[in-house]
Amino acid sequence: MNIESLREYCLSKTSATESMPFGDETLVFKVGGKIFALTSLDTEPLSVNLKCDPEYAVELREQFDAVQPGYHMNKKHWNTVLINSSIRESDLKNWIDHSYELIVKSLPKAARQELGK
Template identity: 70%
Template sequence: MNIETLREYCLSKPGVTESFPFGEETLVFKVGGKVFALAGLDNQPLHINLKCDPEKAVQLREEFEAVRPGYHMNKTHWNTVVADGRVKGSLLREWIDDSYALVRKSLPKAVREQLI
């Protein structure tokens, strides 16, 4: 997955916005004003931070060499995925979906209902 594919996929989800709140080298995707994905634009290959259930986060780190504790994030709830081909695109999209769903679920009901 490259940055263009990541961007298109994230922006295809309801209510997603993109911004650069941490500087021009970090693209951030939010739903309902909360971050669900970040990508470092200065890294090659692409590194993507995704929110994850704590137990699943540990499991993914053990199973995939390309999955690490979240860089500059809460390592209990975030993973950094190196998108260098070691993880299939379909699996990476599944993890993006999971991250989006976790953050969306945490939003107030009124905000969630506006995203439909």
């Protein structure tokens, strides 16, 4: 997955938005005003920070070398995924979905209803 396909997939999520609140180097994806993914545009290899259930986060880190504790994030709730040949695109999409759903579940009931959740 490259930056464009990552961007397209994140924006395909219901009511997802993108912004650059931390400067021109960091692309942020939100739903309901809360971050579900962010990526640095100036680092190689491409990586993305994703929200994750704490127990699942540890499991993924143990299973995949390319999944690390969230860089500059709460390491209990965020993973940084290095997007390289060791990570299948289907796995990455599942992890983006997981992150998005965690954020949606944390939104107030009225906001969830607006999203149809």
